[in-house]
Amino acid sequence: MNRCRCLVLNAALGPLDYRVPDGMHVEPGSVVVAPLGPRQVMAVVWDEGRLPGTEVPAGKLRPLLSVLPVPPLAAPLRRLIEWTADYYLAPLASVVRMALSSSAALQGGGMVTEYRLTGAEPGRLTAQRTQALERLEGQQATIRELAEIAGVSDSVLRGMVGAGLLEAVRVDSDRPYPEPDPHHAVPDLSPAQAEIAARLVAVVEEHRFQPFLLDGVTGSGKTETYSEAIAAAIEAGRQVLILLPEIALTQNFLTRFEARFGCPPVAWHSSLKSSERRRAWRQVAFGGAKVVVGARSALFLPFAALGLIIVDEAHEIAFKQEDGVRYNARDVAVMRARFEQIPVVLASATPALESLQMAEAGRYERLILPDRFGGAQMPDIKIVDLRTEQPERGHWLAPTLVRALVERAERGEQSLLFLNRRGYAPLTLCRTCGYRFQCPNCSAWLVEHRLSRRLACHHCGHEVPTPERCPECGEPDCLVACGPGVERIADEMAEILPDARVAVVTSDTLTSPAKAAEFVDLATHGGIDVIVGTQLVTKGFHFPELTLVGVVDADMGLEGGDLRAAERTYQQIAQVAGRAGRGEKPGEVLLQTRHPEAPVIAALACGDRDAFYAAETEARRSAGAPPFGRWAAIIVSSEDEAEAREAARAIGGTRPALDDVMILGPTPAPLALLRGRYRYRLLINARRSSGLQTILREWLEPLKFPPGVRVAVDIDPYSFV
The missing domain is CATH 3.40.50.300 (P-loop containing nucleotide triphosphate hydrolases)
Incomplete structure (x- = not known):
């Protein structure tokens, strides 16, 4: 292989061809460093013939610079990336970037320097050092991460190192995690739980694709039931991925998992320190992380030997990403299981209508726990x-x-x-002149938070202190909380x-x-x-x-x-x-x-x-709504309202005339101003047989827009604001 086609992590560039130098070994999925003009960029070698592009003469090819010390992205993950980009009309590079989500992990293992409190007597302290000592108790991380935790500058902490209050610790970034013991605390299951657990274990041992809908009332012991399938996967030497909809649920789940398996699973979510993300990513890729519990982004981690996927609270709308690549982790989890040829369990007490319909059609196997555990x-x-x-x-x-x-x-x-x-009241107004506090960046009222004494926008994060007087008429003590x-x-x-x-x-x-x-x-x-x-x-x-x-x-x-x-x-x-x-x-x-x-x-x-x-x-069926029809949304936005409106009209003016597709709009979005950008929406309702993605590509790709205009497509939207 003396040439290869690479996917550069820049959505605007598309695939590029490179020469493989003598002595360098690459294969599909290899993560490489490639030259691009005067710069060096990261790229992934892709399968021959799977990416479109013009064949470049061999003499014009520039050589790859290096191969990064991580395992190649496996074929099932590459197929998932292709499917996700195709289904959600997202740039392939944007989806690949989600799989390479820790740049530090790609540089290889080694020792890193972290810091922790020494416990030494502090003597006289500044206010910032006092704050750091209070907030860093029990913490160990890099200087930058500790500074974020403590809410002080890097220089304050470096001064504390010099004063002997913080000490450096050398840590192996690739140190292994404790391995969960499938026999640690095996629970006593009810007959109904045991029957379902046996069914899940059998499919895990067969190592084949099978989607399950685990439909159990609240308190029926769904977690204990699918934990037996987790134990079977661990015994078989396979890895397990458990998706949770909220970070706040993670710690509760970690505690229950540790009680069952003797050690916590590996966590993956946005609150991890960069050193923790680096370690977790590399251990997943090399097979050392046996069970990973995480938010939706964990779905694209490069597992070495994935054997089971669990989607807990599978009905939750938090599994739908609302920006960037607008994917639904519940549905993508089923597709990853299909490409990996492993079982996937969607667990919920209130399943999504789409999941119930898939079970009704025989695509998912429905397992029911109708009663609460223990009477x-x-x-x-x-x-x-x-x-x-x-x-x-x-x-x-x-x-x-x-x-x-x-x-x-x-x-x-x-x-x-x-x-x-959230907050104290959704709207605050002046009883004297009627002034209402509105976000300057969004079409939304500012929400009063009395605990923090702030007025906040829950869409863009804009905050102001609660004023003593009305900013419009100047009257004191005239503000009224509504609702x-x-x-x-x-x-x-x-x-x-x-x-x-x-x-x-x-x-x-x-x-x-x-x-x-x-x-x-x-x-x-x-x-x-x-x-x-x-x-x-x-x-x-x-x-x-x-x-x-x-x-x-x-x-x-x-x-x-x-x-x-x-x-x-x-x-x-x-x-x-x-x-x-x-x-x-x-x-x-x-x-x-x-x-x-x-x-x-x-x-x-x-x-x-x-x-x-x-x-x-029946209401969905008569309306042609999911799961009996397809929805998509086109969201047009710009900082210039006229520019957004004209772009939306241009899209609406070239709409295709098709019998099985209904196109509504463009109209101003319900949230017409969001984070300083004016927004217009079109809603598409199509029959399931319509080939919706192809229609949208052929409609939108020929259109050109000013640089300030963004056009986003949301397949299977959950939010309509």
Whole structure:
């Protein structure tokens, strides 16, 4: 092989041909350094004939410079990269970049220098050194990483090294992880669990592709059941990938995994330090990481010998990436399993309608756990009609829910209040002139956060201190908070139960796996009486003393015209309801609603999941919506509103006229301004047989746009804002 075609990690360049120097060995998947003009760039050698390109004469080829010391990307991963780029209309280079997600790992192993506190007596300290000492207790990392943790500059820490407060430690970046023991603490399974576990183990041992839908009610022991398949894969010398939708769930899962297998799995998520990512990536690639638990990005790690994929809480919309390569990790996980020829388990108490339909069609094998483990009963769900039972003026909890909260407190039991709205209030206005605080970068109101005394945009992150006066009319003490967020509900709880220990659980408070672990430990050991939280508390947590769940606003998810609103509302409320009564004590769920007659609310109240899914299925079928039809969105954006509008009109003006494709728009997006960019959308609804990706390519590829215009395509969209 004296020439090769390489995929350069630049989406604008496309494949390039290079000469392989004498004595250099490369093969498809090799990660190489190649010359590009005066620069050196990273590239991946690709299979002959699989990338389009013009054949360059041998005499004009420039030689590759080096091969990086990592295993080549395996053929199944290369096929997955090709499929993902093709299906989601993404540049191939952008998908490859997700597989090469740790640049430090590609440079090889070796020793790295990290730092830790020495424990020496500090003497006189500056404020910054005091802060660093407090925040770095138990931490070990590079100077730059420690500076981020401590919230100080690199120079402060280097000064602490000189003062003997920090010491250098040499660490092997390729040191192996402890190996999980499949026989460490084998659980006693119920007959139903044991039957399903045996089925999963058999397919793992056969090492063949088989998608499973593990459909079990909350508290049925799905994790314990599929853990037997994990044990079988470990015994067979294979690796396992477990995908979780939220980083906040990772620490809870790590603890349960360690109790079962004797050591924690390898974690992979955005909160890892770069040294941790480097070690994890290399151990995955060389086979030393036996079980990896991570967020959706873990799906593209270069496993040496993958034997099983688990997608936990597989219905979660967090598996859909909303920028960059807009892929759905649930669906891509099934495709990776297909290319690897291994089983994949989609586990959920409230499966996505698409997954249920695949099971109905025989494409997935459905495994059902209909009962809670250990004889625990599903909670009673009751409606609180806010039209007839109104909360006190200025309050948000109806008398029935208040009485139930007081009763649980008197019995020493835990309660959970669910409201999927962060902060104190979604809107702040001036009672004198009516001024409303709006984000300057987005078409969104600023949300008041009283805990941090800030007004924040939840779309772009813009923050300002809460002012003392109205910026419009200058009046003092005139600002009014409109509507409730979880912080406001927590304040109301402090009035109802002044002595109760209340925890606010949102992405603002559980900002790291460590903080999530601290919350779980407190809640499990009786350190919290009432949990007030957003969707973070709807899944994955098991608190035996939690017997009451109150849904503050069961109607909120039905607003806004989301095409999956009913299904999403059902899943979210069913999941949070499943937190109640998971131990020996019975659970109760109270749904506050102004629309008790809505089909989704009625289905939740009577516990008739099958009837809800049947009705939703027919509604989707008649609308040609997924899984019976296809959706795609085209999002046009620019910092210049006129430029975005004209580009969107140009796309709309060249739309194809096809019988099996309906194209809506262009119109301003519901969130018409996002992060300083004006946005227009087109929505495409097509029959499943339409060849949607081909239609979109042929439509969009001939069009040219100004440099400031971005055109993004979202296949199978979940967000419509």
